[in-house]
Amino acid sequence: MAPRRCPIEAAAIAFSLAVIISVVSAAAPAPAPAPANKNHTVGGAAGWFYNTSSDAPSANYSDWAASQTFYLGDFLIFNTNTNSSVVQTGNDTTYSLCDASNDDGNQTFLWGSDGGDSNSSNPEVLEIPLIYEGPNYFFSDTMDGEQCQNGMKFEINVLHGNGLPPALKQPPSPSPVPKPLPPTSTGGDGSSNENQTSEKNGVEGIRGGFVLAILGMLSLFLTTV
Numbered sequence: 001m002a003p004r005r006c007p008i009e010a011a012a013i014a015f016s017l018a019v020i021i022s023v024v025s026a027a028a029p030a031p032a033p034a035p036a037n038k039n040h041t042v043g044g045a046a047g048w049f050y051n052t053s054s055d056a057p058s059a060n061y062s063d064w065a066a067s068q069t070f071y072l073g074d075f076l077i078f079n080t081n082t083n084s085s086v087v088q089t090g091n092d093t094t095y096s097l098c099d100a101s102n103d104d105g106n107q108t109f110l111w112g113s114d115g116g117d118s119n120s121s122n123p124e125v126l127e128i129p130l131i132y133e134g135p136n137y138f139f140s141d142t143m144d145g146e147q148c149q150n151g152m153k154f155e156i157n158v159l160h161g162n163g164l165p166p167a168l169k170q171p172p173s174p175s176p177v178p179k180p181l182p183p184t185s186t187g188g189d190g191s192s193n194e195n196q197t198s199e200k201n202g203v204e205g206i207r208g209g210f211v212l213a214i215l216g217m218l219s220l221f222l223t224t225v
Contacts, residue, residue, distance in 0.1 A: 034161035037073040039127075042138075042154075047079035048086065050140065050147045057147070061138075061154035071161030072133055073168055078126040082113040084140040084147060086126055095137035095155065098148030129168050130158045 042048050046059035078086050087100045089108040094100060100108055112126045130136065139153035 034071060034159075037071065037075075037162075037165065039075045039077050040068050040070065041077045041079065043079075048084060048140075048152075049080060050084050050142070050150075050152055052083070055146075055150055057150065057152040061152065065154040065156050068156070070130055070136075070156050070158045072130060072158060072163055073161065073165045074130045074158075076126075076128045076130065076138070078112070078124070078128065080112070080124050080126065082122045082124060083142070084152065085114050085142050086111040086128070087139050087141050088128065089137045089139075090132060090135065092135065092137065095139060095153065098139055098141060098145035098153070100141045130156075131164060131168055133158050133160055 043057075043059035043061055043064055048061075049058040050056075051058065080086065087108060087110055089095055089100070089103060091103045091107045094103040094108055100110065111128055112124050113122075134157065135155060136158055137153070137155045139148040141148055
């Protein structure tokens with residue numbers, strides 16, 4: 001017959017187990033809080049520039065991005081000039097094609113200069129908040145995407161961290177990338193056919209109204225006679 005434990009002994013064992021569990025729980029490290037938000041200067045000291053003589057960007061931006069950890073609420077600081085554009089997108093196809101006009105949705109935005117003048121070098125500092133969790137893509141589409149194709153691009157993964165700060169929950173929207181308008185053909189005198197058509201329709205409308213008025217007056221005259 002197995003020996004029976006007295007109630008005092010069982011209570012002592014349970015108390016000891018509770019003490020051990022409490023000590024182990026206290027010794028286990030608590031999850032580290034997400035770090036405070038920070039600014040990331042893109043490319044470090046090299047900045048966001050493109051050398052048109054060597055056809056190369058001033059830094060390896062993919063290597064730079066791989067050395068950073070990004071959280072919601074962080075800022076990307078682009079020290080750049082108007083020789084290059086900064087396009088942000090969540091569309092990986094737009095990014096891989098280096099073509100901002102390829103995106104038909106609302107996932108692609110242009111920050112600062114459009115980089116339309118590759119001979120311009122006016123300085124710009126762009127401060128872009130990270131408000132989209134997950135993949136974010138950045139590139140310059142200046143020179144018909146040639147800058148991007150030659151390495152002026154990078155992708156990052158934005159972690160949740162502490163979430164968006166209240167000040168960024170309704171941030172001002174960057175300008176959507178403008179879509180090119182369809183060209184309008186011109187007449188022999190250099191004016192737009194569209195304008196010529198509008199003017200022509202207006203004149204014909206006046207003439208038509210005048211003829212109808214004359215016919216109406218004639219009909220009224222014949223009726224009274």
